[in-house]
Amino acid sequence: MQDRSTSMGETSPMFAILGGTSLPASIDITNLVLKILRIIASKLRNTPLHPQWFAFFREERSLKRTCATLSGVVLDVGCAEAHPRRFLPEGVRYIGLDYFITAKDWYGTRPDVFADARALPLPDDSVDHALLLDVLEHISNPDKCIAELSRVLKVNGSLTIQVPFLYPVHDAPLDFHRWTRHGLEAVAERNGFEIEEAIAIGHPLETAALNANIALSKTVINWIRQFNPLALSVFVLPFAVVVINCSAWFFALLGRSDDLMPYSYRTVWTKI
Ligand SMILES: C[S@@+](CC[C@H](N)C(=O)[O-])C[C@H]1O[C@@H](n2cnc3c(N)ncnc32)[C@H](O)[C@@H]1O
Numbered sequence: 001m002q003d004r005s006t007s008m009g010e011t012s013p014m015f016a017i018l019g020g021t022s023l024p025a026s027i028d029i030t031n032l033v034l035k036i037l038r039i040i041a042s043k044l045r046n047t048p049l050h051p052q053w054f055a056f057f058r059e060e061r062s063l064k065r066t067c068a069t070l071s072g073v074v075l076d077v078g079c080a081e082a083h084p085r086r087f088l089p090e091g092v093r094y095i096g097l098d099y100f101i102t103a104k105d106w107y108g109t110r111p112d113v114f115a116d117a118r119a120l121p122l123p124d125d126s127v128d129h130a131l132l133l134d135v136l137e138h139i140s141n142p143d144k145c146i147a148e149l150s151r152v153l154k155v156n157g158s159l160t161i162q163v164p165f166l167y168p169v170h171d172a173p174l175d176f177h178r179w180t181r182h183g184l185e186a187v188a189e190r191n192g193f194e195i196e197e198a199i200a201i202g203h204p205l206e207t208a209a210l211n212a213n214i215a216l217s218k219t220v221i222n223w224i225r226q227f228n229p230l231a232l233s234v235f236v237l238p239f240a241v242v243v244i245n246c247s248a249w250f251f252a253l254l255g256r257s258d259d260l261m262p263y264s265y266r267t268v269w270t271k272i
Pocket of ligand 1: 077078079080081083097098099102103107115116117118132133134135138139174
C-alpha cells in the first residue's frame with residue numbers, strides 16, 4: 001500500500017495527491033523538494049496562491065456553521081485529524097472514528113476509535129449527530145455505511161455528508177464513487193433519511209479553476225519526480241495558480257450561481 005501520510009498534517013484529497021509518492025529511496029533530492037513544496041502549500045492553505053483555495057475556504061466556513069448547531073453525542077466517521085472537534089460547542093461529546101489501515105498508514109492520525117464505517121461498534125440509537133465528510137466515496141459499498149449510520153443515530157438525529165463531485169481520483173485504490181444530487185437523494189431514501197438541506201458547492205468557473213490548478217500542480221510534481229528540466233516551472237506555478245483562482249473568483253461573482261458542475265456536495269439528512 002502506498003504511503004499517503006502527510007507530514008504537515010493535511011488530510012485533504014489534494015494532499016493525498018501530493019503525498020502519493022512511491023520514490024526510490026536514492027532520489028533524496030526529489031523527496032526533499034516535494035517535502036518543501038508540501039510545507040509551503042500548507043502555509044498558503046488559506047490564500048489564493050494555494051491550488052485548492054476554493055475547496056479549503058468554503059469547506060472550513062461551512063464546517064464551522066454546521067458544527068455550531070450540534071449537541072449531545074457527535075460521531076465523526078473517517079475523522080482523520082478530527083477538524084470538526086475544535087468548532088463544536090462546549091458540552092458536546094465528540095467521537096472521532098477512523099479506519100485502521102488508512103488512518104494509521106496513510107494519514108498518520110489517531111482517532112478515538114478505530115473501526116470500519118460499514119460496521120460501527122456503537123449501540124443502536126446512541127448518536128445525536130453524525131458527520132461523514134469526504135469519506136463516502138472511499139467506501140466500496142456505501143449503502144452499508146449509511147445503513148449503519150441510520151442504525152446508530154437516534155430518531156430525528158442528523159447526518160451531514162460531504163462528497164466530491166468533479167474532483168480528481170484520490171486515496172487510490174480506495175476511491176470508488178462520485179454522486180450527483182439525485183444519486184444522494186436516492187441513497188437517503190433507501191436508508192430511511194429525510195433530506196433537510198442539499199448544497200452544490202462550486203460555481204462552474206470555480207470547479208474548473210480548482211481542477212486546472214490540481215492538474216497543473218500534478219504535472220509539475222511529475223516533472224520534478226522525473227528530473228525533467230521543465231520542473232523549473234515550479235517557480236511560475238504560484239503565479240499561474242493565483243491568476244486562475246482570482247479570475248475564477250471574480251467572474252463567478254459576476255455570474256449567476258449555477259449548480260451544473262460543483263466540485264462538491266454537502267447535504268444534511270434527518271433520520272426518520
Ligand atoms: C479524504 S479523508 C477525509 C478526512 C476528514 N473527514 C476530513 O474531512 O478532513 C477520508 C477519510 O476516510 C477514512 N476512511 C476510508 N475508508 C474508511 C472506512 N471503511 N471506514 C471508516 N473510515 C474510512 C480515511 O481513513 C480518511 O480519514
